Structure formats: C-alpha cells, structure tokens
Amino acid sequence: METWVPVPNGSGFGVHNLPYGVFSRRGELPRVGVAIGDHVLDLAELAAAGLLADRRWFASGTLNAFMAAGRAVWQATRDRLTTLLTDAAYRDQVEPHLVPLSDAEPRLPFDVADYVDFYSSRDHAANVSQIFRPGGDPLPPNWLHLPIGYHGRAGTVVLSGTPIVRPCGQRRGDDVPVFGPTVKLDVEAEVGFVVGVPSALGRPVPTAGFRDHVFGFVLVNDWSARDIQAWEYQPLGPFLGKSFATSISPWVVPVAALESARTGPPAQNPEPLPYLRTDEPWGLEMTLQIELNGHVVSRPPFARMYWTAPQQLAHATVNGAALRTGDLMASGTVSGPTRHERGSLIELTWDGRDPLVLPDGQRRAYLEDGDTVRIQATAAGPDGAPIGFGEVTGTVLPVIC
Amino acid sequence: METWVPVPNGSGFGVHNLPYGVFSRRGELPRVGVAIGDHVLDLAELAAAGLLADRRWFASGTLNAFMAAGRAVWQATRDRLTTLLTDAAYRDQVEPHLVPLSDAEPRLPFDVADYVDFYSSRDHAANVSQIFRPGGDPLPPNWLHLPIGYHGRAGTVVLSGTPIVRPCGQRRGDDVPVFGPTVKLDVEAEVGFVVGVPSALGRPVPTAGFRDHVFGFVLVNDWSARDIQAWEYQPLGPFLGKSFATSISPWVVPVAALESARTGPPAQNPEPLPYLRTDEPWGLEMTLQIELNGHVVSRPPFARMYWTAPQQLAHATVNGAALRTGDLMASGTVSGPTRHERGSLIELTWDGRDPLVLPDGQRRAYLEDGDTVRIQATAAGPDGAPIGFGEVTGTVLPVIC
Numbered sequence: 001m002e003t004w005v006p007v008p009n010g011s012g013f014g015v016h017n018l019p020y021g022v023f024s025r026r027g028e029l030p031r032v033g034v035a036i037g038d039h040v041l042d043l044a045e046l047a048a049a050g051l052l053a054d055r056r057w058f059a060s061g062t063l064n065a066f067m068a069a070g071r072a073v074w075q076a077t078r079d080r081l082t083t084l085l086t087d088a089a090y091r092d093q094v095e096p097h098l099v100p101l102s103d104a105e106p107r108l109p110f111d112v113a114d115y116v117d118f119y120s121s122r123d124h125a126a127n128v129s130q131i132f133r134p135g136g137d138p139l140p141p142n143w144l145h146l147p148i149g150y151h152g153r154a155g156t157v158v159l160s161g162t163p164i165v166r167p168c169g170q171r172r173g174d175d176v177p178v179f180g181p182t183v184k185l186d187v188e189a190e191v192g193f194v195v196g197v198p199s200a201l202g203r204p205v206p207t208a209g210f211r212d213h214v215f216g217f218v219l220v221n222d223w224s225a226r227d228i229q230a231w232e233y234q235p236l237g238p239f240l241g242k243s244f245a246t247s248i249s250p251w252v253v254p255v256a257a258l259e260s261a262r263t264g265p266p267a268q269n270p271e272p273l274p275y276l277r278t279d280e281p282w283g284l285e286m287t288l289q290i291e292l293n294g295h296v297v298s299r300p301p302f303a304r305m306y307w308t309a310p311q312q313l314a315h316a317t318v319n320g321a322a323l324r325t326g327d328l329m330a331s332g333t334v335s336g337p338t339r340h341e342r343g344s345l346i347e348l349t350w351d352g353r354d355p356l357v358l359p360d361g362q363r364r365a366y367l368e369d370g371d372t373v374r375i376q377a378t379a380a381g382p383d384g385a386p387i388g389f390g391e392v393t394g395t396v397l398p399v400i401c
Numbered sequence: 402m403e404t405w406v407p408v409p410n411g412s413g414f415g416v417h418n419l420p421y422g423v424f425s426r427r428g429e430l431p432r433v434g435v436a437i438g439d440h441v442l443d444l445a446e447l448a449a450a451g452l453l454a455d456r457r458w459f460a461s462g463t464l465n466a467f468m469a470a471g472r473a474v475w476q477a478t479r480d481r482l483t484t485l486l487t488d489a490a491y492r493d494q495v496e497p498h499l500v501p502l503s504d505a506e507p508r509l510p511f512d513v514a515d516y517v518d519f520y521s522s523r524d525h526a527a528n529v530s531q532i533f534r535p536g537g538d539p540l541p542p543n544w545l546h547l548p549i550g551y552h553g554r555a556g557t558v559v560l561s562g563t564p565i566v567r568p569c570g571q572r573r574g575d576d577v578p579v580f581g582p583t584v585k586l587d588v589e590a591e592v593g594f595v596v597g598v599p600s601a602l603g604r605p606v607p608t609a610g611f612r613d614h615v616f617g618f619v620l621v622n623d624w625s626a627r628d629i630q631a632w633e634y635q636p637l638g639p640f641l642g643k644s645f646a647t648s649i650s651p652w653v654v655p656v657a658a659l660e661s662a663r664t665g666p667p668a669q670n671p672e673p674l675p676y677l678r679t680d681e682p683w684g685l686e687m688t689l690q691i692e693l694n695g696h697v698v699s700r701p702p703f704a705r706m707y708w709t710a711p712q713q714l715a716h717a718t719v720n721g722a723a724l725r726t727g728d729l730m731a732s733g734t735v736s737g738p739t740r741h742e743r744g745s746l747i748e749l750t751w752d753g754r755d756p757l758v759l760p761d762g763q764r765r766a767y768l769e770d771g772d773t774v775r776i777q778a779t780a781a782g783p784d785g786a787p788i789g790f791g792e793v794t795g796t797v798l799p800v801i802c
Contacts, residue, residue: 113555113556114555114556116640119637140635140636142578142632142633145571145577145578146571146633148633148636148637150552150638150639150640151551151553151644152552153515155514156722156723158602162602165602165721167721168719168720168721169720170547176546176671177543177546177547177674179674179676201557201646202566202798202800204569225720232547232549233636233638234542234543235541235634236549236550236551236634236638237634237636237638237639238637238638239517239550239717240717240719240722241720243717243720244603244721270577273571273580274580315641316641316644318569318570318641318802319570319626319629319641319642319644320646320800321557321644321645323556327556397603401605401719
C-alpha cells in the first residue's frame with residue numbers, strides 16, 4: 001500500500017500509521033488532523049469539502065467527540081483516509097488540505113478525564129525495590145497478581161514541549177523535613193492508552209472489550225520528584241511528587257495501527273485470575289528512546305511489559321468503576337533488563353550513586369535546570385514499516401521557593 | 402435578618418446559608434437553584450425575569466460557570482439573593498420562582514475536575530494505625546508535617562442517592578488472592594471543598610488565597626472496600642478499593658456561609674512549614690451525623706480536624722500543580738476521640754472485631770446488601786442559626802461476580 005503523499009525515508013508517519021491530533025495554524029481555530037509524512041491532513045477542511053462523512057467530529061479543539069463515536073466510526077474513518085491518501089484519483093481534491101507539520105502548532109489532543117498510572121514493568125519494579133530495599137523482596141507481594149496502579153492528576157497532563165517548572169516541596173531531613181526545590185527531578189518513559197467509548201457505572205469491561213473502548217496510544221513522560229515522593233508516599237501513594245506535570249505526545253496512534261506490533265507478552269506465572277486473562281497477545285513490539293540534551297541515554301523495550309493494556313483496562317474497571325471518554329491510562333515506567341534499557345534516571349543512575357556521563361563529559365544524577373528530555377518510540381508496522389509515536393519533550397525551568 | 406420565605410424550625414437551609422445546587426423539574430432542563438427552607442429558588446427563572454445580573458451562569462446543568470466567575474460575583478450574587486429573600490418588597494416578584502424541594506430533582510451540582518482525598522483527622526489516622534499495627538507508631542512519620550493526600554477517581558463521583566453496587570475485586574487469601582465481592586464495604590464521612598477559580602501551572606496558591614479560589618463545601622461519602630484496599634495499596638496507594646464510587650451531597654454551602662463557624666483548629670506541633678501557616682483560624686464548628694438504616698451510629702466533630710482546608714489547598718499546589726474549576730478536595734474521614742464520634746465502620750467496629758448492634762438488634766461489622774447510609778452535617782451559623790449541608794445517602798446493591 002503506497003501513498004501519493006511524499007513520506008521521507010524512515011518516517012514513522014507513513015500511511016499505515018495515520019495518528020490523530022489537534023493543531024492550529026496562525027489565526028485559525030484548532031481542528032483535528034492526521035499526520036502523514038511531514039504533513040498534517042486537515043480533517044476539518046476535508047470534511048467541509050465533503051470528503052469525510054461528519055464534520056462535527058473534526059472542527060473541534062479536541063479529539064473527544066470523535067473518540068466517543070466508537071469503533072465502527074474509527075474504522076470507517078481510517079478506511080476512508082487510507083483510500084484518500086493512496087488512490088491517486090483523490091490527489092487533486094485532498095492535496096490542498098495538507099499542511100506542513102512545521103506550520104501546524106500542535107495542541108493537547110484530548111481533554112483528559114481521569115489519569116491512571118500503572119507500574120507494569122517487572123524490570124522497573126525490581127530495580128526500584130533493589131534501590132530502596134537492597135536484599136529485600138524483588139517485588140511487592142501483590143505485584144504478580146494484579147497490575148498495580150493509582151490515580152494521578154488529570155489537570156496537569158500537558159502537551160509535549162510545555163516547560164517543566166522544577167517543583168518545590170518537602171523532603172526528608174535529618175530531624176525535620178526540608179522545604180525547597182526538588183533535587184531529584186526525574187522522568188518516567190511510558191506508553192499510555194486513551195479511552196474513547198465510556199462504560200456504565202457498575203459494569204466491568206472485560207479484556208476482550210479493549211478494542212471497543214480504547215481509541216489509541218500516546219507517549220507519556222510522568223515527571224517525578226523522587227525526594228518529594230519518598231517523603232510523602234506512605235501510606236496513600238504518590239501525590240505532589242508526580243502531580244506537577246505529566247507530558248504526552250501530540251499524536252494519538254490508533255489501536256488499529258498497532259495490529260502488526262502485537263506480540264506475546266512475557267509468560268505470566270502465577271496464572272492471573274480469570275478477569276485478567278486475554279485471548280490474544282497484547283504485548284507490543286515497540287522500542288522507546290530517551291534523549292537527554294540530545295544524547296540517547298536509553299532504549300526501553302515495551303514488549304517486555306508484564307501487564308498488558310487490556311489487562312490494565314479490565315483491572316481498572318473490575319470494581320465497577322465507569323470509564324469516560326478521555327480517560328488516560330499509562331503503562332508505568334518502561335524498563336528492560338540492561339542498564340541502557342531503563343526508563344528513568346533513578347534506575348539509570350541507581351539513585352545518583354552511578355551518574356550518567358554524557359558524551360560531552362557532563363554528568364547527571366538527576367535533571368538540572370535547562371536540561372531537555374525527549375522520548376520517542378517506534379512500533380513494528382506491516383512489512384517492517386515503522387509506526388512512529390512522534391515525541392514527548394520537555395525542558396526544565398528553574399524555580400524560586 | 403429574616404426571610405419572608407417560610408423556613409421550618411430547625412431547618413439548615415435558612416437565609417444565612419443559601420447553598421447552591423442544580424435541579425430539574427419534570428420536562429425541564431436542569432438549572433441552578435438555591436435552597437431556602439423547603440424550597441429551591443430557581444435562579445435561571447429569576448435571572449430571566451431580570452432579577453439577577455447574568456443569566457448564563459444559572460441556565461446551566463452545572464455550577465461550573467458560576468463557580469469560575471470568582472469571588473466578587475459570588476459575593477454580589479449572595480448579597481442580591483439575601484436582599485430578594487429578606488425584603489418583602491420583592492416577595493411578589495420572587496415567590497413564583499420558588500419550587501418545593503419535593504418537586505425538584507437534584508443533579509450532580511458540578512462537573513468534577515480532579516478529586517483529591519486527604520487524611521487530615523488525627524483521631525482517624527491513629528485509629529487506623531492501631532487497628533493495622535497495634536503497638537506501632539500512632540502516626541506515619543510525615544503525618545504531622547504535611548496533610549497527606551492522594552488523587553481519587555473524579556469520574557465516579559456521584560450524586561447522593563445513587564445506588565452503590567458492591568464492588569468486586571481481589572483480596573488477600575491464604576496462598577493466593579481471592580476474587581469476589583468485597584466483604585468489608587465501608588463508608589468514610591468527609592467534608593469536601595470545591596474549587597471555583599483556576600490557578601496557573603507553576604504558581605502555588607498560598608493559604609491566604611483560599612477564599613479567592615474556593616467556592617464552597619459539600620458532604621462526601623468516600624465508599625471504601627477495606628479488603629480490596631488492604632491487598633492493593635502497597636506501594637502506590639488506594640485504587641480499586643475506593644474508585645467504584647464517591648457520593649456527594651447536592652447542595653454546595655458557600656464559603657461565606659461558614660464565617661460564623663470558623664474556629665481555631667487543634668494546636669499544630671511541630672509548627673508547620675511556612676507555606677502551611679495561616680493567618681486566620683480555619684477550623685469549622687460543625688458536627689456530622691452518620692445513620693445506618695435509620696439509626697444514628699456516630700456524630701463526628703469536624704472542628705477537631707488537624708489540617709484545615711486552606712492548608713490542604715496550599716499543600717496540593719505548592720509543587721506548582723494547577724487548579725481547575727470543579728476540583729474537589731475532601732477532608733478524609735472525620736473522626737473524634739470517642740467511639741461514637743468515629744467516621745467509618747472500620748473504626749466503629751474495630752475492623753469487625755466489635756460489631757455495631759443497632760437498636761433493632763441487627764449487628765454490623767461492615768455494610769450488608771440493602772443497607773442505607775445517610776450522612777448529614779450542621780455548622781454553626783450567626784446567632785445560633787444552623788447552617789445545614791443537607792445529606793449524602795446511598796443504598797448498597799448486591800453484585801454477582
């Protein structure tokens with residue numbers, strides 16, 4: 001399948017991807033678009049020109065209405081876009097609605113309803129256990145039985161590129177806590193999925209319902225202040241150590257674009273309870289990449305995640321909790337078994353004991369003011385075509401407190 | 402100050418209260434109203450009749466737009482409503498817009514943005530510590546230094562009266578976890594405040610900013626499944642043990658209605674860090690009441706809460722986290738020092754070891770299917786007039802899983 005749109009070699013935005021986002025051009029209202037190569041296809045204009053079925057979904061500043069429309073609409077839209085972008089007969093009609101990515105200012109792609117963060121990488125959980133409790137159990141006793149998760153702050157989910165002001169807060173001191181800017185500002189490289197179709201209160205969503213409810217995936221950087229978190233998190237979990245900002249990528253990769261990437265996740269032993277079992281494999285062949293100030297410091301492998309997205313969704317609703325359009329559920333830090341596959345600085349530097357040395361000679365235990373972090377990811381597409389997730393970036397700004 | 406509206410003796414909805422809510426009558430769109438005695442004053446009609454400045458805020462299915470309008474608008478509206486309801490000259494114009502409460506179907510009063518739950522009763526925290534760790538420290542080491550809190554699920558905040566389906570989930574078993582309906586379904590009687598005016602990312606809100614940002618208070622029942630919670634909560638806090646439902650009362654009591662209730666909170670020792678200090682007392686003279694199947698089982702005293710609402714607000718934003726209109730922050734379970742002042746069944750029955758015996762002879766360790774819980778509260782108003790919070794109720798429905 002070939003598109004008539006020029007797609008640069010190695011672009012993750014080929015015709016097999018077609019990720020959705022929201023963008024604006026100078027002086028115009030935001031609208032929904034689809035990334036293709038170095039362009040965005042303006043779906044609001046395309047619909048206004050009569051080339052798509054429904055305009056309401058796309059002349060919008062968020063994806064929420066389209067996400068709520070459901071799987072049949074998602075599939076029909078994807079099929080139609082594929083036709084428009086591959087059949088040269090449509091080129092003259094469609095081409096005027098392609099906007100260079102460089103002219104398109106991305107917006108937060110959807111209004112976040114609730115934000116849940118999981119803890120589903122076994123390597124990450126084991127690393128954290130070793131760092132904080134050397135010689136202790138490698139995993140909490142519940143870890144192999146359920147995908148541990150908690151609610152984060154939806155109101156501080158921000159778009160990639162938003163500056164990250166170093167947070168202030170309390171951390172443990174000798175006698176009394178110390179107040180000031182965090183000295184352990186960290187990243188967590190994650191992959192999140194976003195709910196399109198809501199569910200009713202009191203009605204769990206089974207693992208097999210994943211494709212009916214979930215619209216797509218984004219990259220997530222769950223910025224973390226480790227010192228604030230360590231002091232506050234007992235007994236009710238992370239709060240201010242996480243709630244200052246969570247960044248997401250602008251392009252939502254549709255679930256349908258990831259079919260070729262699906263792979264068997266690691267064997268689960270003990271066997272999960274029935275509500276957590278899946279009929280089809282939902283590991284994803286996908287590699288993340290973390291850059292710090294332009295230097296690649298890690299390539300976390302997503303296929304090793306122990307708990308999969310459908311298991312996370314089923315777990316989050318097994319108590320009858322309702323889903324809303326825009327619910328964002330993130331995987332938790334993605335880490336692999338080797339040092340250069342770890343998805344956070346606390347793991348990469350072993351809580352600062354073994355700092356990173358960048359190629360320019362700079363050393364980092366945690367993030368310093370002015371540092372820029374960029375996370376990217378690519379999944380396996382059909383015929384080896386890369387399915388790109390774009391990127392999620394952020395630069396640390398200093399704070400006075 | 403007297404109102405010309407008949408207000409029954411002992412009503413908590415006198416003219417010093419004027420709580421806001423959203424209601425509908427058969428066949429009509431929901432709109433904003435104010436409770437007075439046994440009536441609701443229809444603010445949408447009042448505004449349409451030219452008796453209030455702005456109609457947009459009130460011909461709405463939520464309070465959010467009015468809450469976002471800010472303190473000057475809240476005060477001007479409250480002043481105007483007070484005039485309309487006390488000056489007999491307005492009686493003929495206003496009286497047609499009074500709806501009997503029995504004809505008004507309440508709605509969820511505001512769209513919840515983020516939901517945060519604190520843990521600010523020292524008696525509650527000490528009880529929980531004793532129940533789970535007898536002989537251990539009475540409080541976590543951070544407890545006296547910061548108001549511990551965590552994010553709950555905003556999407557499952559429901560209106561008083563919504564049936565509560567008993568949640569299913571995992572709980573600790575002998576060898577492996579057991580799956581099934583919770584056998585430890587509990588309540589938490591709490592008082593929450595709701596944010597009206599948002600704040601910017603990266604800009605903490607000081608304790609002195611409380612009145613500029615917070616619109617009012619509601620009652621909260623933070624339903625809890627203790628067995629699910631106990632198994633899941635390490636290390637990232639409560640998740641499914643809480644996320645199935647949180648009920649709130651229909652009427653939002655304005656901050657201005659609670660001026661007479663303000664009192665000195667318990668002495669704080671050690672002295673809190675500067676960002677948690679307050680210039681004025683923000684304890685509230687207010688007593689909650691919990692009924693189980695019509696029998697009063699507890700009267701928790703709110704004035705004993707260790708951490709106050711302005712301290713909670715300042716803490717939740719000290720890391721730069723932004724506020725949104727509709728953010729709900731709940732106090733945590735309100736408990737007093739004696740048995741009949743405890744705000745949860747886990748405390749009232751000491752985790753079931755000492756069941757409640759109701760006057761009809763029924764015994765309860767935790768909630769059974771069909772049980773109804775009703776929480777009410779009254780604060781001290783001017784000249785001893787009660788400021789009522791209405792009620793938050795819920796009945797437990799059985800589940801099959």
